[in-house]
Amino acid sequence: MKWDEFFVTGDPLIYGADVSIALTLIGVIFVLTYFKKWKWLWTEWLTTVDHKKLGIMYVIAAVLMLFRGGVDALLMRAQLTVPDAGFLDSTHYNEIFTTHGTIMIIFMAMPFLIGLMNVVIPLQIGARDVAYPFLNAVSFWTFFMGAMLFNISFVIGGSPSAGWTSYVPLAGLELSPSVGQNYYLLGLQIAGIGTLLTGINFLVTILKMRAPGMTLMKMPIFTWSTLITCVIIIFAFPVLTVALALMTFDRLFGSHFFTLMDGGMPMLWANLFWIWGHPEVYIVILPAFGMFSEIISTFARKTIFGYKAMVYSMVVIAGLSFLVWVHHFFTMGAGGAVNSFFSITTMLIAVPTGVKIFNWLFTLYKGRIRFTSAMLWSLAFIPNFVIGGVTGVMLAMAAADYQYHNTYFLVAHFHYVLISGTVYACFAGLHFWYPKMFNHRLNEKLGKWTFWIFVAGFNLCFFPMYFLGLAGMPRRVYTYGAADGWMSLNVLATMGGILMGIGFLILVYNIYYSFRYSPRETTGDPWDGRTLEWSTAAPIPFYNFAHVPEVKGHDAYWIAKKEGTDKIKKPYKPIHMPSNSGVPIIMSTFFFISGFGMVFSWHWMSIAGLIGVLATMVMRSFDYDKGFYVSVEEIEKLEQTTK
Amino acid sequence: MDAVEHSPNTPLEYQTETGRLNILGFWIFLGAEIALFSTLFATYFVLDGRTAGGPVPADLFEVKGVLIETFLLLTSSFTCGLAIHYMRRHSLKGLVLWIGITLALGLSFLGFEIYEFIHYIHEGAALTTSAYWSAFFVLTGTHGAHVAMGIAWIALILIQLKQRGLTPDTSRKVFISSLYWHFLDVVWIFIFTAVYLLGMVM
Numbered sequence: 001m002k003w004d005e006f007f008v009t010g011d012p013l014i015y016g017a018d019v020s021i022a023l024t025l026i027g028v029i030f031v032l033t034y035f036k037k038w039k040w041l042w043t044e045w046l047t048t049v050d051h052k053k054l055g056i057m058y059v060i061a062a063v064l065m066l067f068r069g070g071v072d073a074l075l076m077r078a079q080l081t082v083p084d085a086g087f088l089d090s091t092h093y094n095e096i097f098t099t100h101g102t103i104m105i106i107f108m109a110m111p112f113l114i115g116l117m118n119v120v121i122p123l124q125i126g127a128r129d130v131a132y133p134f135l136n137a138v139s140f141w142t143f144f145m146g147a148m149l150f151n152i153s154f155v156i157g158g159s160p161s162a163g164w165t166s167y168v169p170l171a172g173l174e175l176s177p178s179v180g181q182n183y184y185l186l187g188l189q190i191a192g193i194g195t196l197l198t199g200i201n202f203l204v205t206i207l208k209m210r211a212p213g214m215t216l217m218k219m220p221i222f223t224w225s226t227l228i229t230c231v232i233i234i235f236a237f238p239v240l241t242v243a244l245a246l247m248t249f250d251r252l253f254g255s256h257f258f259t260l261m262d263g264g265m266p267m268l269w270a271n272l273f274w275i276w277g278h279p280e281v282y283i284v285i286l287p288a289f290g291m292f293s294e295i296i297s298t299f300a301r302k303t304i305f306g307y308k309a310m311v312y313s314m315v316v317i318a319g320l321s322f323l324v325w326v327h328h329f330f331t332m333g334a335g336g337a338v339n340s341f342f343s344i345t346t347m348l349i350a351v352p353t354g355v356k357i358f359n360w361l362f363t364l365y366k367g368r369i370r371f372t373s374a375m376l377w378s379l380a381f382i383p384n385f386v387i388g389g390v391t392g393v394m395l396a397m398a399a400a401d402y403q404y405h406n407t408y409f410l411v412a413h414f415h416y417v418l419i420s421g422t423v424y425a426c427f428a429g430l431h432f433w434y435p436k437m438f439n440h441r442l443n444e445k446l447g448k449w450t451f452w453i454f455v456a457g458f459n460l461c462f463f464p465m466y467f468l469g470l471a472g473m474p475r476r477v478y479t480y481g482a483a484d485g486w487m488s489l490n491v492l493a494t495m496g497g498i499l500m501g502i503g504f505l506i507l508v509y510n511i512y513y514s515f516r517y518s519p520r521e522t523t524g525d526p527w528d529g530r531t532l533e534w535s536t537a538a539p540i541p542f543y544n545f546a547h548v549p550e551v552k553g554h555d556a557y558w559i560a561k562k563e564g565t566d567k568i569k570k571p572y573k574p575i576h577m578p579s580n581s582g583v584p585i586i587m588s589t590f591f592f593i594s595g596f597g598m599v600f601s602w603h604w605m606s607i608a609g610l611i612g613v614l615a616t617m618v619m620r621s622f623d624y625d626k627g628f629y630v631s632v633e634e635i636e637k638l639e640q641t642t643k
Numbered sequence: 644m645d646a647v648e649h650s651p652n653t654p655l656e657y658q659t660e661t662g663r664l665n666i667l668g669f670w671i672f673l674g675a676e677i678a679l680f681s682t683l684f685a686t687y688f689v690l691d692g693r694t695a696g697g698p699v700p701a702d703l704f705e706v707k708g709v710l711i712e713t714f715l716l717l718t719s720s721f722t723c724g725l726a727i728h729y730m731r732r733h734s735l736k737g738l739v740l741w742i743g744i745t746l747a748l749g750l751s752f753l754g755f756e757i758y759e760f761i762h763y764i765h766e767g768a769a770l771t772t773s774a775y776w777s778a779f780f781v782l783t784g785t786h787g788a789h790v791a792m793g794i795a796w797i798a799l800i801l802i803q804l805k806q807r808g809l810t811p812d813t814s815r816k817v818f819i820s821s822l823y824w825h826f827l828d829v830v831w832i833f834i835f836t837a838v839y840l841l842g843m844v845m
Contacts, residue, residue: 131664196675204668234671238679246686246781255770255777256695257686263693263774268686275682621799624812 008158011092013075018155047580049133050542051118054140056437058115059430061144063508065108068151070504072100077461077497080490083482093478094161095180099154101164106188107147109284109418112426114143114198117226117287119437120429121202123533123540124220126211126549126556131204132197133578134620139194139201141588146191149595153183157599160184163476165273166247168258168266173251179599185248186595192237192244193591199233202226211532213551217311220531220554221297221304224311225290228318229283235322236279243272252601267332274325282321285417286314288425289356292378295432296360298527299375300367303555306359313352320349330398331405339398346396353389357382372527373447377428380455381420388416391466406476409469415462427454427507435526439539440518446510450503457499464489464496530555535566541638543575543630572635578627587616654731655814662815669819673826680830683785684837687778695773700842703763709839712755713831716790719748720828723821730817735809738817742801745824749794756787779838786834789827796820 008014032038045053075096079088088096122130130136153159160180162171171181206227210219219227247269249255256264297304304310326334326342360382369375391413395404404410427450434442468489473480480486524538532549535557547570552559560566594609596602656662694700723745729737760780763769770780800816807813 131668200668200671200675203671204664208664208667234675235678238675239682242679242682242686249770249777249781253770255781256772256774257690257777257781259774261695262697262772263690263695264777265689265693265774268689272682272686618799621796621816622803624807 006156008155013092014155021155042582043580046585047137047582049129049137049578049580049584051122051130051133051136052437052540052542052544054136055115055118055120057140058111058118058143059437061147062108062112062115062426065103065111065147065151066504069100069103069108070501072096072103074497074501076100077494079478080480081487081494082490083480083484083487085479088478090478091161094163094476095154095159097476098160098163098184099150102150102160102184102188103147104418105164105280105284106191107143107150109422109426110195111143111147113284113287113422114139114195116291116426116429116433117198117202120433120533121223121226122205122209123436123536123544124223124531125206125209125214126532126545126551127205127209128544128548128575129578130201131209132201134581134584135197135201137581137584138587139197141584142194142197142591143191145588145592146187146189146194146595149190149592149599150183150187153180153187157183165277166269167273168247168250168269169260171247171269172259182248182251182599185244185251186598189241189244189248190588190591190595192241195233196237196241199230199237203230203234206230211549211551211556214556217308218551218554218556221293221307221310222287222290222531225286225293225314228314229286232279232283232286232318232321236276236283239272240276240280243269243276246272248598252598267329270329270332271325274328275322277328278325279318279321281418282317284422286317288422289314291425291429291432292360292381293363294531295374295378295428296363297555298432298530299370299372299378300364301370301528302363302367303530303558304359305362305365306355307554309355310359313355316352317349320345320352324349327396327398327401330401343396343398347393350389350393357386372431373442373444373451374428374432374527376448376451377424377431380451381424381428384416384420384424384455384459387463388413388420392417404469406474407469408465408473408475411475412462412465412469415465419458419462427451432527433533434514435521435524435538436533436536436540438515439521440514441521441526442510442514443518446506446513450506450510453499453506454503457496457501457503459496461493461496461500464492468493525557530558532557535560537639541635543577543635546572546575546635546639572632572639574632575630575635576627577630579625581620581623581625583616583620583623587613587620590616654818655733655809655811656818659811659815662811665815666819666822669822673822676826680782680785680833683778683782684833687782687838690774690778693774694776697773697776698766698768700775700779700838701845703766703768704839704843706843708755708759709835712752712759713835715748715752715755716828716831719745719752720825722748723824727818727821730809730814733809735804738809739801739804742797742817746794746797746801749790749824753787753790753794756783756790760784783834783838786827786830789830793820793823793827797824 007018032041045057048054075088076093079085079093118130118136122128157179160166160171160176160183161178162176162181162184166181166184169175171184206219206223246255246257250257250259250264256262258264258266258269260266293304293310323345324342326332326338327346330339330342360378364379371379391409395401395410395413431442431447434440468486471486471489473484473486521538524536524540525534527534532551535549536544537546549556549560557566590609590612592609594606594613597605597607597609656666722741726738726741726745729741760783763776768776768779770777797820800813800820803816804813
C-alpha cells in the first residue's frame with residue numbers, strides 16, 4: 001500500500017482537516033508540557049475511576065463529537081442550498097451523511113447522556129460511586145477509542161459511505177470496497193463493548209446501591225429512566241454486536257450472511273440492525289425524558305405529576321421498543337399482516353408517550369415557574385417533540401409510509417424527535433447539572449441566547465423539510481435540479497442550520513466565559529433542588545457523601561430541607577474508595593490497535609492488539625488491590641473546606 | 644463496605660459486598676449473552692437450508708462425534724458443580740481436583756470440535772461455502788470460542804487459588820466462572836438440538 005492510498009488525498013477540505021488536527025495535537029502537547037501537566041493529566045483524569053470525572057470526560061468527548069457531526073451537517077446544508085451545486089461531489093456527500101448520522105447517534109447522543117448519568121445517578125441515589133468503578137473506566141475508554149477509530153477514517157483510508165444504517169449490498173465488499181466500511185464496523189464494535197458494560201454497571205448500581213429508605217418507587221424519575229435504559233441496552237446491544245460481527249466476517253473473511261450470492265440474505269442485515277436500532281432510539285430518548293422530568297419539577301417547584309404513570313409508561317415504551325423494528329422498512333414488502341402488526345405496535349408507543357406529555361403539562365400547571373435556561377430547553381421540548389411524535393404516527397401507518405418513505409419528511413421527523421428530545425435534554429441537563437460538574441453555573445444570559453437562537457434555527461431548519469418531503473425530495477441525494485422547485489425551502493433550512501451553528505458557538509463561548517467569570521458555588525444547591533445530588537457539598541468531595549443520606553420519600557432532599565434534617569451532623573465513619581487504575585486506558589488502546597489492524601486487514605497488527613487486550617485482562621485478574629479507606633480525620637478536614 | 648455482617652452459613656463468595664455485587668452483575672451479563680446467542684440462533688434459522696447447491700448438513704453431520712462432544716461438555720458441567728460443592732465445604736484440594744477434571748473435559752470437547760470443523764472443511768463445507776455454513780460456523784464457533792476463553796480464564800483462577808488459597812475473593816472468581824461454564828453447557832444443549840439433531844433429521 002502506497003502512502004497516498006493510506007492517507008486520504010486530493011480534497012482541500014481534507015487537507016484543511018489534516019492541518020487543524022495536527023495543529024490541535026501540537027497545541028495540546030505544547031500546553032501540557034509547558035505547564036508541566038502530564039502527570040496531573042495521568043493521575044487525575046486518564047487513570048481515574050471516579051464517576052464524576054468519567055462523566056465530565058464523556059460530556060467533553062460528546063461536545064467534540066457534536067462539533068464534528070455539526071460540521072458534517074453544515075457541509076451538507078451548504079451543498080443543498082441551491083440546485084446543481086458543485087461544492088461536494090456525490091461520494092464526498094455520501095461519506096458526510098454517513099459519518100454525520102453515525103457520530104451523532106453513537107458518539108454524541110449516547111455519550112452525552114451516559115456522561116450526565118455518570119455524574120448524576122450515584123449522587124441522586126446517595127451512593128459513593130457506581131457498583132464497578134474500574135469497569136466504568138473501561139466503558140469510557142472503549143467508547144473513546146471506538147470513537148477515535150471511527151473519526152480518523154476521514155483522513156486515513158477514507159470514510160464509510162453507505163449510510164449510518166449500512167444497508168447491504170451497498171455496504172458489502174463489492175459495492176463498498178474501500179476500508180471506510182471497516183472503520184464503521186470496528187469503531188462501533190469497540191464502542192459497543194463500553195455501552196454494554198455501562199448498562200450492566202448502572203443497572204446493578206441502581207438496584208443495589210441506593211441510600212437506605214429509597215425504595216424503587218421512591219427513586220427520582222431520572223434514575224428510573226436510567227434503570228430502564230440499562231435494561232434496553234443489555235438486551236439490544238448484543239444484537240448489534242452480532243450484526244456488526246457478521247458483516248465484518250462477510251467483508252474480511254468471505255462468509256455469506258448478507259451477500260447476494262451463495263444463499264446470503266441482505267434483508268437479514270436490515271432486520272438485525274433495526275432490532276438493535278429501534279431500541280437504540282429509546283436508549284437515547286428515555287434518559288432525556290428523565291432529565292426533563294427532574295428539571296420541570298425543580299423549576300415548577302412541584303413534585304412530578306403522576307409519578308407512577310411516568311414509571312409505568314417508560315416500562316411500556318421499553319417493552320414496545322423491541323416490537324416495532326419492521327416499521328423502518330415497510331416497503332420491504334413483508335406483506336399486509338406483518339406490516340399491520342408493526343404499524344399498530346408503532347402507533348401504540350404514542351399512548352405512553354402521550355401520558356408523559358400530559359404529566360409534564362400537569363406538573364407545570366399551577367407551578368411557580370422559574371424560566372432558567374435549563375427550564376427553557378425543557379419547555380421548548382414539549383411542543384417540538386409533539387410535532388416529531390405526531391409525524392411519527394403518520395409514518396407509522398404502513399400504507400401512507402409508502403408515500404413518505406425515503407423522503408425529507410422522514411428526515412424532518414427523526415430530527416424533530418432526536419434534536420428536540422435528546423439534544424435539548426443534553427443542553428438542559430448540561431445547564432442544570434453544570435454546577436455539580438464544575439462548581440460554577442453557566443452564565444444564564446448567554447444560556448438564553450444559545451437557547452433562542454438554537455431553537456429558532458432548529459425549527460427553521462427542519463420544519464421546511466416536512467414540506468420538502470411531501471413535495472417529493474428524496475433523502476440522501478447530493479443535489480437536485482432547479483426545475484424540482486425545492487430551492488426556497490432548502491435555503492430556509494440552510495439558514496436554520498447556520499443559526500443552530502451560531503447557537504452552538506455561543507454555548508462553547510459560555511463554557512469559557514463561565515469558567516473565567518462565573519462566581520464559584522458556595523452551597524451545592526444553586527437551584528433549590530429536590531433530589532439528593534443537591535445535598536452534596538460544593539465542591540463535591542471525591543467520596544460524594546460524608547454521611548450516607550436517609551430517604552423518606554420522593555424529592556428526598558426537598559423533604560429534608562423542609563424538615564430541617566439536612567444540616568444534622570453525625571460522627572463520621574471511615575469511607576472505602578476504589579483505587580485509580582491505568583489498565584482501562586491501556587486495554588482500550590490495544591482495542592484501538594487491534595481494530596485499526598482489522599480495518600486494513602493487517603492481521604499481525606490485529607492479533608498483536610488482541611494479545612495486548614488479553615494481557616491487560618490477565619493483569620487485572622491478578623490485581624488484588626482493594627482500594628483504600630479515607631480516615632475520619634481526613635473526612636473532617638475535607639468537610640471543613642467545603643460548603 | 645466489605646465488613647457487612649453475614650451469618651456463619653453464608654458461602655465465602657457471598658460474604659463481601661464486592662462478591663454480592665459481582666455475582667449479580669455476572670448474572671446480568673449472562674442475560675446479555677443470552678441475547679447474543681439468541682441473535683446467532685435466529686440468524687442460523689433464517690439461513691437454514693440456504694446451502695446454494697453446496698453440501699447440506701444431513702450429508703456431513705455424524706451422530707457419534709457430536710454425541711461424544713455433548714457427553715464431554717455435559718459431564719464437565721457436572722464436575723464443575725462438584726468443584727463448587729467442595730468449595731462450599733472449604734476443601735481446596737477437592738476444588739482444585741474437580742476444576743482440573745472440568746478443564747480436561749473442556750479441552751477434550753474443544754479438541755473434538757476442532758477435529759469436526761477440520762473434517763467439514765475437508766468435505767468442502769467452510770465458512771465461505773454458503774450462507775448456511777457461514778451461520779453454522781459462526782454459531783458453533785462463537786460457542787467454541789467461549790469455551791476456549793473459559794478454559795484460559797479458569798486456568799488463571801487456578802493459579803490464584805494456588806497462590807492465595809480459598810478467600811472470599813478467589814471463591815467469588817471460582818463461583819462466577821462456574822456460572823459461565825454452566826451457561827455454555829446450556830447453550831450447547833440448544834446447539835445440539837437445534838443445529839445437529841434437526842440438521843440430521845430435516
